[in-house]
Amino acid sequence: MRNALLINYAYCTGCHTCEVACQKEKGLGPEQFGIKLTQIGPDQIEERKWQYEFVPVPTDRCDRCVERTESGKQPSCVKHCQAGCMYAGPLNDLVPLMADGKYALFT
Amino acid sequence: MTGQKQSSDSGGKEVKAIKNATATAHVKCEVDENGRPITADDPSGRKWTWEEDGYTVFRGNARTAPGCHDNCGVLMYVKDGKLVKVEGDTENPYNQGRLCLRCLTVPDVIYHPDRILHPMKRAREDRGKDAWERITWEEAFDLCEAGLREIQRKYGPEALYVACGTGRDVILYENIFKALMGTPNSGMAFFPGQSCYLPRTFSTNLKGGALFISDYSQYFADRYDHPGWMPPEYVLVWGNNPVVANSDGSLGHWIVECMKRGSKLVTIDPKLTWCAAHSEYWLQVRPGTDTALALAIGHVIVDEGLYDHEFVENWTFGFEDYAASVAEWTPERAAAICEIDEDLIWSVARAIGKAECWTLQWGVALDHTSEGFYTGMAAYDLVGLTGMFDHPGGMVAGLAPFNCGIGWMPSFEDMAWIPQDPNMKPPITYENLVGLNMMGMADSTAILEGMERNDPYSIKAVWFFATNPITNEGARPDRILKVLQEVSEFNVVQDLWMTPTAMACCDVFLPVATYPERVGVAGHQPYLTGSITQAIEPLGEVKSDNEIVVEMGRRFHGEEVCPWKTDEEYYDFLLANCGSGWTYKQLRERTWAVPKVEYYRYKTGKLRADGQPGFNTVTGMYEFTPVALGSMGVPTTATFVEPVESPVSSPELFEQYPLILTTGARNWGFFHSEGRQIPHLRRIQPMPHCRLHPNDAKKYGIEDGDWIVIENTHGSCRQIAEVTPRIKEGVVSADHGWWFPERGADDGTYFGVMECNINKLLSTTPGTVGLGNSFKSQLCRVSKYEG
Ligand code: SF4
Ligand code: SF4
Numbered sequence A: 001m002r003n004a005l006l007i008n009y010a011y012c013t014g015c016h017t018c019e020v021a022c023q024k025e026k027g028l029g030p031e032q033f034g035i036k037l038t039q040i041g042p043d044q045i046e047e048r049k050w051q052y053e054f055v056p057v058p059t060d061r062c063d064r065c066v067e068r069t070e071s072g073k074q075p076s077c078v079k080h081c082q083a084g085c086m087y088a089g090p091l092n093d094l095v096p097l098m099a100d101g102k103y104a105l106f107t
Numbered sequence B: 001m002t003g004q005k006q007s008s009d010s011g012g013k014e015v016k017a018i019k020n021a022t023a024t025a026h027v028k029c030e031v032d033e034n035g036r037p038i039t040a041d042d043p044s045g046r047k048w049t050w051e052e053d054g055y056t057v058f059r060g061n062a063r064t065a066p067g068c069h070d071n072c073g074v075l076m077y078v079k080d081g082k083l084v085k086v087e088g089d090t091e092n093p094y095n096q097g098r099l100c101l102r103c104l105t106v107p108d109v110i111y112h113p114d115r116i117l118h119p120m121k122r123a124r125e126d127r128g129k130d131a132w133e134r135i136t137w138e139e140a141f142d143l144c145e146a147g148l149r150e151i152q153r154k155y156g157p158e159a160l161y162v163a164c165g166t167g168r169d170v171i172l173y174e175n176i177f178k179a180l181m182g183t184p185n186s187g188m189a190f191f192p193g194q195s196c197y198l199p200r201t202f203s204t205n206l207k208g209g210a211l212f213i214s215d216y217s218q219y220f221a222d223r224y225d226h227p228g229w230m231p232p233e234y235v236l237v238w239g240n241n242p243v244v245a246n247s248d249g250s251l252g253h254w255i256v257e258c259m260k261r262g263s264k265l266v267t268i269d270p271k272l273t274w275c276a277a278h279s280e281y282w283l284q285v286r287p288g289t290d291t292a293l294a295l296a297i298g299h300v301i302v303d304e305g306l307y308d309h310e311f312v313e314n315w316t317f318g319f320e321d322y323a324a325s326v327a328e329w330t331p332e333r334a335a336a337i338c339e340i341d342e343d344l345i346w347s348v349a350r351a352i353g354k355a356e357c358w359t360l361q362w363g364v365a366l367d368h369t370s371e372g373f374y375t376g377m378a379a380y381d382l383v384g385l386t387g388m389f390d391h392p393g394g395m396v397a398g399l400a401p402f403n404c405g406i407g408w409m410p411s412f413e414d415m416a417w418i419p420q421d422p423n424m425k426p427p428i429t430y431e432n433l434v435g436l437n438m439m440g441m442a443d444s445t446a447i448l449e450g451m452e453r454n455d456p457y458s459i460k461a462v463w464f465f466a467t468n469p470i471t472n473e474g475a476r477p478d479r480i481l482k483v484l485q486e487v488s489e490f491n492v493v494q495d496l497w498m499t500p501t502a503m504a505c506c507d508v509f510l511p512v513a514t515y516p517e518r519v520g521v522a523g524h525q526p527y528l529t530g531s532i533t534q535a536i537e538p539l540g541e542v543k544s545d546n547e548i549v550v551e552m553g554r555r556f557h558g559e560e561v562c563p564w565k566t567d568e569e570y571y572d573f574l575l576a577n578c579g580s581g582w583t584y585k586q587l588r589e590r591t592w593a594v595p596k597v598e599y600y601r602y603k604t605g606k607l608r609a610d611g612q613p614g615f616n617t618v619t620g621m622y623e624f625t626p627v628a629l630g631s632m633g634v635p636t637t638a639t640f641v642e643p644v645e646s647p648v649s650s651p652e653l654f655e656q657y658p659l660i661l662t663t664g665a666r667n668w669g670f671f672h673s674e675g676r677q678i679p680h681l682r683r684i685q686p687m688p689h690c691r692l693h694p695n696d697a698k699k700y701g702i703e704d705g706d707w708i709v710i711e712n713t714h715g716s717c718r719q720i721a722e723v724t725p726r727i728k729e730g731v732v733s734a735d736h737g738w739w740f741p742e743r744g745a746d747d748g749t750y751f752g753v754m755e756c757n758i759n760k761l762l763s764t765t766p767g768t769v770g771l772g773n774s775f776k777s778q779l780c781r782v783s784k785y786e787g
């Protein structure tokens, strides 16, 4: 089974670095994505509580950076993620990482 | 930048303090028994270059071009002499392997077809036309020398304006270039009130005697694991969006790491930013009212006795006067001015008053108001009240590491090698701008107006360093364009691109190198010094910014003053001259060096060159009421002054222009006016946007995506409406720095620069002391653009 990608989107700032890191790693054009940001909100949930968050979603162009991983490197998006909120690896290794936070898991 | 020497007599202390305040003290470099600087990082086993998977990898620090305030550790992958990719350096403590989208696209900058790779000239009468002619460097330098000599002969060397931008390291050598050219007139190009960091750092240096910077553990090689470091209990994100802006040498995402370790945020911003949405308290203030808020927070902390009594009693000066000055600033009063709920002020004051540690992540919004000088002071006094100086998770003094000046702005002593004319005229300024005048700085509005009036002593030539003022930071670009085209007799630009400023105004274009194409010293930060490591041969004929500086110095002062034949020799000299203990190659070998930084240096005498405990101020204390300010004849405590144009100060104007205009916020991928040519960056935001609240949009018949006209008494422009509840009702937030390089050079619009240029709506009148200008609190109205 291919590696999974885990995003702790409580910390994703929507910085677009993962998108561009992937485009550069995979030689994709500016409108082609191996991973693409989605935005939640801005939504005023309560008087003083807003949800304004981002979740990057891998596309079918994403091969989990198989070549990099085989030579012992992290996927480019994971390595460069500005918030350090992305994790890649076998599903079973990632599941225990989900403690505090808000997680999106892509298998 | 002067050293930290205190004069032994008391006279002159205030003047010294003022001079000190323009910069940060050098503190003596600690060396080991072999005379090598003592560092906190261990470089053993660290390589600066190696082979990997068919690439040659070069390790370095990213700085610059392209522009950035940071210097992340990079690995540059080179194949067949070409830079194929840039990755983050996991071992570098600064960025720990991460890299933002701008460094990831550096190869696209280097190999971009629009990049200028050869020197060029253009006849003065052809300014504005695409009539450039390729020339050799010899001819380019000859032209620059002849042009400046002619100006000197006709008007004196002071008629040259060394106009700088931000974020490229050459601007940090501004003092050297202007000294070599014999002019006192320099500064950020046509940027009234020098409204970026300087208003804050000047006023607060008078208070604390150093530049204090938020402690996100970046002072330590072992970062978040450093024994004794604490994550700030609260980070007060005040007037900036740090995760996008990365301003002032702080990587915004360090804050996210602190959040993972328990830090909570307070965000003061008229816009719901990511930080605001993730804050315990978000204070959506009316732009330009920050001083009132700071005074009210101080009021509560004093009133409820939440201040650090030990610190205030033993280490501060002027507390009674400060307490008296905030007495009338009740949260009720400030809340009405700031247009926020009063209880938020109480809550924030109590939160930071009771916190074990908190830090002030302040931003340029504090400078972007006419009285920015005082706004910074008011915010800083909260740090003083709570004793957060040199405190873990507080604000740590940024001293020049290894004697290397922060920002490499050398001390006057360090510039003794440049002959100076004792009869040099003073900088162009206005008499009432006492702060600027005491710092010996020119006023950009006085420069602009002097050129418009054709004053006998006014600017006749401009040298542009890393700046594109008619696009980016110049207030009233329409007026700037006119004087540059019609009054200035000689304009030279050092840049990578044919910018609107270069296209419209310049006579000579000098193409410069990006960081992978050159050597240099990076880490203009108090927490790291390092090398800019060359990975590839410069493209075409580009030269480093500093090679140009040295050659111009040689042309005017000869080999004796500027003997260096290579950049490496020049950096060896600069590094030795300041007593750093490094040569360039030694620095490159280890790529970065982290100084040893301790907390509470005001207690141990390590903030002052005389070794005495205390702060590097006139009284040796943290000065709530700076003695030096008193000697300047201006108020020593902050008071809130309404922006010059506001619903309160100009109600009649407000009737016609019922919205508050704020500008200058950063967008992902762009560094000010940079990045518009890079497809992977431009994709994120292809066109200029102005954010307005849904209720305002409805009121003025505007829908999301409409082109709108934004106008006021100063000027007008058009941008695309982004209708969003993120922005405060009654406020519009417009993009800056836009131009359209894809349009080509010959349609006469200078890449469309004036069409969307929000700076046409700005005022050019700096505040009381000459520092700070209203970039974030103008009035305007909006309407649908009918084309
Ligand atoms: S794992 Fe690799 S391929 Fe997949 S999104 Fe990240 S960078 Fe792209
Ligand atoms: S790089 Fe990280 S923080 Fe940035 S958008 Fe992607 S997941 Fe979010």
Ligand code: SF4
Residues within 6 Å of the ligand: B062, B063, B067, B068, B069, B070, B071, B072, B095, B098, B099, B100, B101, B102, B103, B104, B246
């Ligand atoms: S913050 Fe600056 S130095 Fe760091 S990766 Fe981004 S552009 Fe490069």
